[in-house]
Amino acid sequence: MPNFCRTMKPGLATSLLAAALLLLPPAAKAEHPDWHHGLSLVGELKYKPNFPHYDYVNPNAPKGGDVRLSNTGTFDTFNPILDRGEVAVGLALVFDTLMKSADDEISTAYGLLAEGVSFPADISSATFRLRQEAKWADGKPVTPEDVIFSFDKTKELNPLYSNYYKHVKSAEKTGERDVTFHFDEKNNHELPHILGQFLILPKHWWEGQGPDGKPRDINKTTLEPVMGSGPYKIASFSAGATIRYELRDDYWGKSLNVNVGHNNFGSISYTYFGDRDVEFEAFRSGNSDYWQENQASRWATGYDFPAVKDGRIKRESLPNPLRATGIMQALVPNMRRVPFNDERVRQALNYAFDFEEMNRTVFYNQYTRVDSYFWNTELASSGLPEGDELSILNEVKDKVPPEVFTTPYKNPVGGTPQAGRDNLRQAIALLMEAGYELKGNRMVEAKSGRPFSFEILLSSATLERVALPYAQNLKKIGIDARVRTVDPSQYTNRTRAFDYDMTWIVWGETLSPGNEQLDQWGSRAAKEPGSRNYAGIADAGVDALIEKVIFAKDRKALVAATKALDRVLLAHNFVVPLYYKKDMTIAYWDKFERPAELPTYGIGFPDIWWSKTAAAK
Structure with a gap:
């Protein structure tokens, strides 16, 4: 979904x-x-x-x-x-x-x-x-x-x-x-x-006319406040900067059972920032009320200020939202471009990523390496296939890599100087198999002499703390990897058009995968601008397994088919898996109240929380 x-x-x-x-x-x-x-x-x-x-x-x-x-x-x-x-x-x-x-x-x-x-x-x-x-x-x-x-x-x-x-x-x-x-x-x-x-x-x-007397056009962008049937309306905005929603007193569904206890705030406003660090400073100074932390070093060391110490800001680490969410966060090579269409090259790129060293030096050991497209759920594959999963894979045996039957997927493990050197040697060996060679300190294509050079496209400077050390590691084996961070609009347009060599993507999966798998990994989506098949996957075995996921007759069959799909996606080395946490880390100013027990699979903010000020009144 x-x-x-x-x-x-x-x-x-x-x-x-x-x-x-x-x-x-x-x-x-x-x-x-x-x-x-x-x-x-x-x-x-x-x-x-x-x-x-x-x-x-x-x-x-x-x-x-x-x-x-x-x-x-x-x-x-x-x-x-x-x-x-x-x-x-x-x-x-x-x-x-x-x-x-x-x-x-x-x-x-x-x-x-x-x-x-x-x-x-x-x-x-x-x-x-x-x-x-x-x-x-x-x-x-x-x-x-x-x-x-x-x-x-x-x-x-x-x-x-x-x-x-x-x-x-x-x-x-x-x-x-x-x-x-x-x-x-x-x-x-x-x-x-x-x-x-x-x-x-x-x-x-x-299909009506706007305030200017001209017909509206749903085929175009608009900054006219749109009308809906939901609980809030757009009350005011400043283009590109702020937007404020107000609760509608005349909302038709306010007493509906699925809405009781929801939509409690009189207004919800958003302020936009061009920089994540500046955005955090706005929260810290009291200009915004809620913060979801995605930076391990800041969570470990960046909350040593008065509002946290005296309890005006609360911090929590909650597993609820991730209990039913599988995560694949990865650096994604664009297989529509040479040389990323060569699996040996993609595998070499994974050997050059030293997660254990980054986790120790950058992340305060807060993260776990992702090793599944459905990581942290019952849908993640592990070990060797057996039972129903094995039967499903045997049905498409001629379309999937043979190692899915013999070799469990494992990410390379670094963290020590020796392990790091061994992994880089393995990366060089794979690149040589793919037709590359080291000339001096540069990795070049043996036939043409063309250097191995590519760009890592990012949407936020925050991600550079990972991408830059990775680029430095690639430089050790002669690969010129350049990191480029662009503004959100440019990033959106470029990823929609698949205009990148490699980019950083997070896919979230529910415990009930289905039709969305076509958009993420299906061959048809690889050719459709705007799809979420960022890697450019076009593989007959993957397509066949997606169909088995969609048409699973019961839960048991769904789990088996999803594990089989996961195993084949991993075996092709389509991405360089990154890392994630099993808890959501949040901070918020002490101006809210909430139910004593949060829902099993969510934190319900701001939907089911409410204002202390409103409660006092």
Whole structure:
């Protein structure tokens, strides 16, 4: 599922949609479908019909107060679906979706704009029934036409969703409040679930006229404050610098069970910064209220100031958000370019990365090396394949590397002078196999004499503390690796166009991988600008295993297929795996209250927290 940091991006399970499938009507009664209040991809739904609220919220949380947040970069558009420009952070506050997830379950969703969903036994379609009370901010009802318009434009204008919803061939109005999505394949259990996730936009607003009297155009960026059906509205902004959202008193869904205890702040504002260190200083000085730390050295040594010492700023390390998230953070060579299309070259680049030395000298030993595309979850492969996983790999044996059956994946281990030298020797040997040689202190292509030289493209100067030592290590074996940090807009445009030699990417995976795998590793996505196949993977074995993940018949089969996919991705050395922490480290000014127990799979900030000022009133 999409999303991490941006992305971006996001699970699937036992009998994918098990609870719902148990209630499916017989074919003879297809004209009288059963309606389900929620969907689960991992076992049965926790919450029964007409539940009062999610267990982890405070249903009596006071409304009001403000929260000031920050973001790195800039923004130049409020168009939430267009794959162009820098989209303002926080726009999900303005728009509702058909369904809303629960943070104490893995991959479940309950009706938000939709009061129910139904589908036939072969899952060849899915029908959503809109709530009669659902309204836009201008008071007009949310209609099937709005849903169809939103879906069609999302697929048309955003390559990420074009791949994600690739097998949804059409949407049509099938009742006064019903919209039916038709699929071009059957038994893809995830499709009804992920259709609940895209933002629903008001067709009449986008096809109407703006304040200047000119027709609006959803195909273009815009800085006109957009209208939605969600709990907040855009109250004010300064282009590229600040944006402030205000809670709507007239929000149609404020008393809905999935919203009780949510949306508690009267306003949520964001200030943009061009530099992460300057952004931290704004937090430290009290100009923003919340900080998620991503720098190990600062977490270890950078909080020795009065507001922390006297308790005005609280610090916590929480495992909740990462309990259901698999992480692959990596330096990604672009295989669309020579010489990164040679696996031996990519493997050599991994041998030159000395994680253990960096962890000791830069990270205060706070990180763990990533060794799986689904790291830190039950979906990560390990050891040698066996059981169902082995059976799946045998089915595609002619399409996958033979070592997946004989050799467990392991990252090179450094950390000592001797280990570092041994790894660099191995890197040189691999490069020589790939047609390179050392001439003096330069690595050159043997046939042409062309030096091995490339650029590492970064989006933030913070990442240079890793990229620069890596470049120095590469220099030891004659490779000229240059580090270039660009502004967020340029980085976005270049990565959308795959205009880089190597870049730094974080993929976040849910515990229910499915259709998003096509966009990340599928051959078709390798050719589509704007996809998340940053490495340029186009491999028949990977494609075959993605299909097995998508069409897994139950949880057991899904886990086995995902481990098989993970193992093959690793065996090809597509990326240089980096590192991650198993806890989220946060700091915040002591102006908030929250439920006594946070949800199992999230921290709920700012959604279910509330203001102490509002509580006092």
